[in-house]
Amino acid sequence: QVQLVESGGGLVQAGGSLRLSCAASGRTFSRYEMGWFRQAPGKEREFVAAISGSGGNIYYANSVKDRFTISRDNAKNTVYLQMNSLKPEDTAVYYCAAGNTYYSMSDRYEYPYWGQGTQVTVSS
Numbered sequence: 001q002v003q004l005v006e007s008g009g010g011l012v013q014a015g016g017s018l019r020l021s022c023a024a025s026g027r028t029f030s031r032y033e034m035g036w037f038r039q040a041p042g043k044e045r046e047f048v049a050a051i052s053g054s055g056g057n058i059y060y061a062n063s064v065k066d067r068f069t070i071s072r073d074n075a076k077n078t079v080y081l082q083m084n085s086l087k088p089e090d091t092a093v094y095y096c097a098a099g100n101t102y103y104s105m106s107d108r109y110e111y112p113y114w115g116q117g118t119q120v121t122v123s124s
Contacts, residue, residue, distance in 0.1 A: 002026050002098045002113040009094060009118030012086055016122070020081040022096030022115055030054070030074040033101050036081045037108055038092035038120075045095070049081060050105035059105055064090075086122045093117040 003025040012018055022034070035050040049070040050059045058070055069082040079096060097111035104110060 004096050004115035006096050006115045006118040009120045011121045014124050016086050017084045022079045024077045029077040032098040033105050034079040035097045038094045040092040047106040088122045088124045091122050094120050
């Protein structure tokens with residue numbers, strides 16, 4: 001069992017930056033792929049970024065590529081999402097997720113463990 005707690009959300013103007021953190025419980029953090037997903041009101045939860053246990057494999061949604069950076073610190077059981085050049089369309093609740101994915105690290109159904117989410121609001 002893994003428990004995840006996100007932090008770092010807030011209100012920011014367009015063009016600004018935020019860094020989200022996700023702290024995980026347990027001693028097997030490095031064995032899990034970690035993903036960030038987001039859900040805007042009235043929309044499906046969508047993939048943002050994912051990172052393998054070692055950090056060697058990283059994937060991004062096209063909509064955030066070159067603006068967002070995912071990273072992890074296995075010594076601190078924490079995964080990060082650095083978000084730069086934020087746009088109003090990035091406004092959503094952001095969730096981190098943990099799992100041992102088999103088919104695709106961008107598939108939300110591959111992740112059994114989820115945090116409670118943190119709100120990111122980007123004003124224009």
